[in-house]
Amino acid sequence: MSTPLLEAKDLTIAYGDQVAINHLTLPIPEKKITAIIGPSGCGKSTLLRSMNRMNDFIEGVKLEGAINYQGENIYAPHVDPVEVRLRIGMVFQKANPFPKSIFNNVAWGPNISGLSGDIGLRVETALKQAALWDEVQDRLEEQALNLSGGQQQRLCIARTLAMEPEVVLMDEPCSALDPVSTSRIEDLLYEMKKKYTIVIVTHNMQQAARVSDYTAFIEDGELVEYGETEQVFTNPLKKRTEDYVTGRFG
């Protein structure tokens, strides 16, 4: 396999004395969905946040190794996190729309960055990609906070897609949502995968099995197993993996 679009290479992350990720190497293949699963506290969110340098905001975090994007380490001294995040977007666990209108939420990022093209078209495209357009096209000026939880999360997805990133990181995007909203977002992912590379952290194993192409199982900050999803779930190589996916722990 040629160099993956994104990869963690011998990555070690520590908060003070506590090691969260321990010498971890993981490829993220292009235009596929990679799921990261593991028990609570195993470091999956830390790993995800390191991929667009959102860990920079945590006091006392130390990072060794590299996250390579298109072969270039995003933690190299000359790299500006702003540029990283223009290419690698993120959807958070709890929907966090701006207290602005629906339109302005989606338009905010492109306006700031001066992305070319008609902003109205860009917003419409993003909302369609997030399967939200039909529900909001008549009320784009309404406050985003008036939307339901599931709608807000899809709005956040639209907001991210409006920037046309290469990679979309998703940190347990459905954990705060009801099953109906969850399944709508999962349907979204199948469509999104045609254009974007997706990394999704989830504690819901059924979701990982349903949605992803590749799965990485992480425990105590270490990569226990990585492979095609079907293989990891039906024929895991490690006993720990088997115990986890069959629900024996975690």
Place this chain on the structure above:
Amino acid sequence: MLRSSTSFATQRNRLLESTFGWLLFFCAAISVLTTVAVILILATETFRFFQSVSPFAFLFGTEWSPLIAPKHYGVLPLISGTLLVVVGASLVAVPLGLASAIYLSEYAAPRTRQIIKPILEVMAGIPTVVFGYFALTTVTPLLRQVFPELPIFNAASAAIVVGIMILPMVATLCDDALRSVPNPLRHAAYALGATPFEVTSRVVLPAALSGVFTSFVLAISRATGETMIVTMAAGAMPNLTFNPLESIQTMTAYIVQVSLGDASAGGITYQTLFALASILFLITFCLNLLAQRIMHQMREVYR
């Protein structure tokens, strides 16, 4: 039998409790009585004042000389003096206070914050007479080097120092308002590839706007009621002007000037104090009410 002995004790306890409750209520009610007393006294003396001086002549007159013949009771010079100081102070306190707060809230490392915040608290606790001294002995000479024609007592020195005095309050309130904006909003903005300036100016500040605005309103209220700095540095010359480089007198400074004489003698001069105090009270009351309204609205948004 058991019942009757305990019922006597409980009856006495209940009596004590209820008396005590009334005592406590009275203590709380003293605050209401204070407000009633203030309003009554202000209204009474102002009313008496208007028996001698017509409200029109008072509110729209352009000359204020109640102590020297020929006597005029037009309050506009004092209003303009107060206005000059308040506007000048706001021009100092608002941008500097907000910028300091932005630094503290969005940029400063926790250790830096731990040093600067207490310093701001210390500054907020410095008595205004100290700032008055600072205005007269440091700021005025400095200004006179830039403007050699500047009189020793002038509006600009007072305005600048009043601004410095209320700056810590503006900074602290703005800092609170900015910090109350939840972090997920910042993260969302950063994740979209925004620079810290854009996150602060296009997400955090708009979200904190009512708290920031409240701080400005409260700052104006404080500046209006400020007495010692203007007494010591602005002058005792009622002067209807918008030029900060002149001597002026504010409403509060006039009250002090009269009090340093013999105010308790009664008569029109005594009444002028209360007429002015009525204006002060009304202005600060309305501003404080406005600030409370805005704060109330803000809490609704983030429920």
Place this chain on the structure above:
Amino acid sequence: MISAIANPRLRRRKLVSAAFRVLCAATAFVVVGILFALIFDLMLDGLPWLDIQFLSSFPSRFPELAGIKSALFGSLWLIGLTALFAVPIGVLAAIYMEEYAPQNRLTRLIELNIANLAGVPSIVYGLLGLALFVRFFALERSILAGALTMSLLVLPVIIIAAWEAIRAVPTSLREAAYGLGATRWQVVQSHVLPMAMPGILTGIILSLSRAIGETAPLIVMGALTYVAFVPEGPMDEFTTLPIQIFNWTANPQEAFQDLAAAGILVLLGILLVTNSIALAIRYWSTK
């Protein structure tokens, strides 16, 4: 497909962000610098005059002989009497508002009223004191009149501070006590108050500290600016340290300006001590 991100624009955005950061940081440090400039200036002018003789002499026309004895004693008397009135009333009022007051419109009115009083300019309180205590109750320009005036001034602040401290006591504690059959006052006295006491003390000390520095209301109600005696009773006339400072500052002779600086250093020293005590209480109570 990477969308068209304009590179010069990105460079400009980063520049603006960096410049903004520098601007805000510079502002914060300028503000802090002003405080240090003030203290430095005070020490330069005032320290040479600060000695025992300064603390134990009365004011005088001759700067070398002048001191703050009368002002210090006046301030002491004033704050002592003010505390006597304002502290019990303030704390009891706060207890009422949090523990006894029903949730009705009257209570809400009192609460709003207290908040408003805290924002009234201090000079208005001075005029209130003048009309009410000096003239109506005929207390003349006495320490008693001054203390009553200052009590009204600091009362809202003490109530708010004590209220916060009492409110911070967890409801579960109260519920446990009520559940054991205690009366309201018993709950307050043996459970709520002890736990809220550090916060209440801190609030009281900080409120009274503000009163120590007040000048305008006292001038207005008639405190003197030149006093060459130590007060011996609550009906005596008086001056205070801030008023003495004001008086000296207004004197065009430079020596008196330096005396004012020395007086300010004493005043700030007192405030430093009281605030440190308050902070120490707060610190020890959270351990």
